Amino acid sequence: MKTEFKQRRSLFMRNVLAFGVIFLMLGFIVNQVLYQSLYTNIDEELRSVSTNSNFIEQELTKGDPGSNNMPKFSEELKPHRDLKPPNTFQVQPVLWSKDGKIINQEALGNRYTDMANLTFDKQKLGQIEALHVEDSYDQKINFRSITKQVDSGDVAYIQFISNTNQLEESMKFFQQVLIGCMIVFWILSIVVSYYLAKLNMAPIMASWKRQQEFVENSSHELRTPLTIIQAKLEKLFTKPNHTILEESEDIALALNETRRLNQLTNDLLLLARSDSNELVVDRKLADVKEFLVKASEPYQEIAKSQHKEMKLSLGHLQTVSFDSKLITQLLIILLDNALKYTGEGDTITVFSETTAKHWLIEVRDTGIGLKTSNTDQLFTRFYREDGARQRKTGGYGLGLSIAKSIVDMHHGKISIKENQPKGTVFSITLPLD
Structure with missing residues (x-):
């Protein structure tokens, strides 16, 4: 619980910080864009006026009616006479x-x-420059201005100014609204961050718990055969004068547990590679009918030796692209499972057909059937409906988990349902794309 709380708190703080940075950057950008857009028109008008010689001459005449001197401009600041008369309402x-x-x-x-x-x-x-002055009533007034040098009698410079108090007030009001909205939405983001942290941690903690259970169950399953092997080997040391024939039963049992241990480690390795996406699906086009006949042939002989019937029921089949090794392993798991949970006289049927979009495989048996209504549990690693029976048949509860992983790697679906009048049906649907 402490680990979960620390992880959730860390994720929560990161989300809050990320939202805060995003809101700050957004607010800064919006403020700068609005500021530039508000003053662009004023600055353009000021530049237009300052480069209109007719307007300047007119203003100089107004300022000094008795002067007949025309203004002279330096060459680099010489106004353009071909410009249209500016809009001087605000200037x-x-x-x-x-x-x-x-x-x-x-x-x-x-x-x-x-x-x-x-x-x-x-x-x-x-x-263009921004000016801030106080009038005779000590009130602050804001201007944007541009100044040009002229030579017209007593006039040495002409300055064009535009009052920006209204824009400044609008900007202040906008900034207050913007800051208020940012604070409100940041508070909302805190609430959202809390729920996001909770939602994001849910699958992480579920995965962590599954991993913890997997490690514990793996350790338990590995410990059992290792304990048996160790016990049998230690027993051999207590009877150094005995021959191999005399201790053949214990040696055979140790070898059997070694084989089971080897199979268990291979299964665990396959699941680990599947979880880490390291297992590559090698798809190749193959004849489905030929593949199914070849894969089920050994199990037909086993079923016959156990006085059971195994048959193939093949519908319309076409060439399909799939990983033959993985699908063979899938069939081995399902057929082995069917043989374990059927008795003498029972029937095992492998049904298959292809449609325009899917390849359907079903393994049907008339065995003991299901004892649980929650069929999803059967695909859980190390799950056993009957632990004693599984131990007796040599199962570890990994087979169906591996089967589901193989189906998932082919982007298909696997399901379990009851067979009528008794038994179980494992149904696999694989896409043909």
């Missing part, structure tokens, strides 16, 4: 003398009180 020109005094006070009218503390930087001529 206010301010004329400056060489000593930094505003000349067109009368033309500014009431706006002059807003610009009483206005200054400009001679080092930033021709550049």
